[in-house]
Amino acid sequence: MTSQDIFKQIVNKKSFLCVGLDSEFDKIPSCLKQTNDPVFAFNKSIVDATAKYTIAYKPNLAFYESLGISGWQSLEKTVNYIKENYPEIFLIADAKRGDIGNTSKMYAQAFFEKLPFDAVTVAPYMGEDSVSPFLSYPGKFVILLALTSNKGANDFQFLTNPEGEKLFEKVLKTSQYWANSDQMMYVVGATRAEMLADVRKLVPNHFLLVPGVGAQGGSLSEVAKFGMNKECGLIVNSSRAIIFADNTEKFAERAEEEARKVQLEMEILLKEHHII
């Protein structure tokens, strides 16, 4: 998949929404708990209900790993189902991996060969050789953590060198030597929307994956104001606020309504910014 393919989807669907499949077992509606694979049944219903408003899905690996082997089975079925039925949709493994070269190569195999993901989130701490094995797959993306949306982001990401450069800025600058915007994106949290303006100066063309809208409190219009570029350049994630909007038999219907609401907001913002 290319950046242009993602942009086409944004224009067609009038949306830059990513739905995070943080499918926590305990929160899955009880009406699904008797099925053979409740996590997959839940994901399938959520995907079928929201796909027309959604340009990307982002399973959060932790929620599957926490269930052991059955979790990996649910994950595999989910991503294969999405790829088969909605091949245009961008599929992100939210895994935050990163290790020495020979190990990152194995993680890349896990997500890009064994599973049909289009992108994987990667932590930058170990530097270039921890990231580059993911870049040897044409049409696949690394989404590198830059500025995250959590409180702990303050612990290290703002460490500043004597020239005034912060760690997250150094990550943005240095990693551009590793890959261009057709293989690299960045995670930039929505709870710091005003920081998106600084980020955009450093990476004008790259897509930014923005978590933290919805349950984590970020504002969509602020994100668009500071982060949008000529080809949108934003993939905004919402997880719990959509997938767990309701826990009755109407969960999928309610998820659809929530996704539709966000899509309508996005449509207005895309028009305001003259993208559609």
Added chain:
Amino acid sequence: MTSQDIFKQIVNKKSFLCVGLDSEFDKIPSCLKQTNDPVFAFNKSIVDATAKYTIAYKPNLAFYESLGISGWQSLEKTVNYIKENYPEIFLIADAKRGDIGNTSKMYAQAFFEKLPFDAVTVAPYMGEDSVSPFLSYPGKFVILLALTSNKGANDFQFLTNPEGEKLFEKVLKTSQYWANSDQMMYVVGATRAEMLADVRKLVPNHFLLVPGVGAQGGSLSEVAKFGMNKECGLIVNSSRAIIFADNTEKFAERAEEEARKVQLEMEILLKEHHII
């Protein structure tokens, strides 16, 4: 498990060796490829051959994830086998996870509840709330990345603030407010043994997990010279140099020889440093 339990093992076995179970499928001896689960058969043989010289095993998650569901089955069988047969041995999930709080909580469940690991390696980039969920399990350890052994370590880990403090030093200092040496250890690469002296000034009492001895080129005596404290304070990992010492039917015998060689070197160093 406590630091004292680990120290007792070091004294009893006259060793501070961790064997890394980077059990890459393609490198597993062909004589095992016809078995039902070659990865588990390989790990079981390696563990049985090396356990008397080894205080810790460290499966590298990437090598299991790259095989999909069957890889997770092999991992689960391996760690359960080790816990049942060698309960004194420290079991490390080399996973390098780290995400926002509700997600790290799920990773902690994966490694500390679903699987019987004693410790997990964690990346520090996202700060305190990405680490603290792993710390809510008494007797379990976080092993935080500080200074890694790979070339890419130079990209960000040495970023220096105006007071001369480097990122990895800030990680070592800040994280001591999160947990003491009974719940926290640090990854410090052996290819920079002289840096261990600086690390020891900041964390005199913590165990350090030192990768990079063997295939990655670090020297054991240098590591001991700069990194050992009164209770050893070192867990030195070797992976490929031991587990893939041979690929014939004698692989386990040869792995045992290699582990024994390292243990003998360690015994001399422990005596030189008056620990045994």
